[in-house]
Amino acid sequence: MLESLRTDLLHEAESNDLRVIVISAEGPVFSSGHDLKELTSAQGWDHHAEVFAVCTEVMTLLQDIPVPVIAKVNGLATAAGCQLVASCDVAVVSDKSKFSTPGVNVGLFCSTPAVAVGRSLPRKVTLEMLFTGEPISAHDALLHGLVSRVVPEDKLDEVTMKIAGKICETSRSVMALGKATFYKQMARNRNEAYQIAAQVMVDNLTLKDGQEGILSFIQKRKPVWTHSAEKADE
Structure with a gap:
């Protein structure tokens, strides 16, 4: 089994x-x-x-x-x-x-x-x-x-x-990044955990779905997820 x-x-x-x-x-x-x-x-x-x-x-x-x-x-x-x-x-x-x-x-x-x-x-x-x-x-x-x-x-x-x-209903790529980061930071002390999490917040913003989620909130519409880890344009 x-x-x-x-x-x-x-x-x-x-x-x-x-x-x-x-x-x-x-x-x-x-x-x-x-x-x-x-x-x-x-x-x-x-x-x-x-x-x-x-x-x-x-x-x-x-x-x-x-x-x-x-x-x-x-x-x-x-x-x-x-x-x-x-x-x-x-x-x-x-x-x-x-x-x-x-x-x-x-x-x-x-x-x-x-x-x-x-x-x-x-x-x-x-x-x-x-x-x-x-x-x-x-x-x-x-x-x-x-x-x-x-x-x-x-x-x-x-x-x-x-x-x-x-x-x-959420983005697969954002969820994957968040789940992996959660378990990684939980195994570290507080200061190391914040260093890891702060960098990942920036990484999250570079994802297409990260930018799509923010723009859809600002524009008051439902997000259209790509679900991929593709990076957003500058």
Whole structure:
């Protein structure tokens, strides 16, 4: 499944028409993480290394590809499934959803899920989840920053598609630049982050879509996006 998801992400990201990705699931579980049958000694340590290497690649791809990725969650997300939610740019979840990192209870501490979860949640909330394996509710996940929205189950599709629709109204090139810059500056200290962001604001203005957006606002009309990273004329 990880290899399939990786292939889909790489293929879709190459399309200039792609504007947003929504990751969802069917049934009462969004994702339960790794199949433990793949992680026994019978499979071999090289296989284990490959499993976690592919998982890491998928999780980083979610933030590296140039379009926003929305997790639409209706159910349980555990271990690497919780990591998947934390790795997406936006997460819209039903009020019946729950999130946990229960690996410690089966002797496999959720160290890789902790990378993404620990960057979304406060440290002490993350560590309690990692140490106990106990799930948190959708509303607690919202309170602590793991998810973006909590909605009734019957409104999940509507709200998710509304957010996706708003994203589709924007410039792809501007969105790609902004997303990449956000993750880059978040990994730096404050002063370095401002240096990066200030330069990108200038770079943004050099894009055709950057100038089109400003001119359309001044002229009180809807912008006509090119969606490409083509530079504006001087």
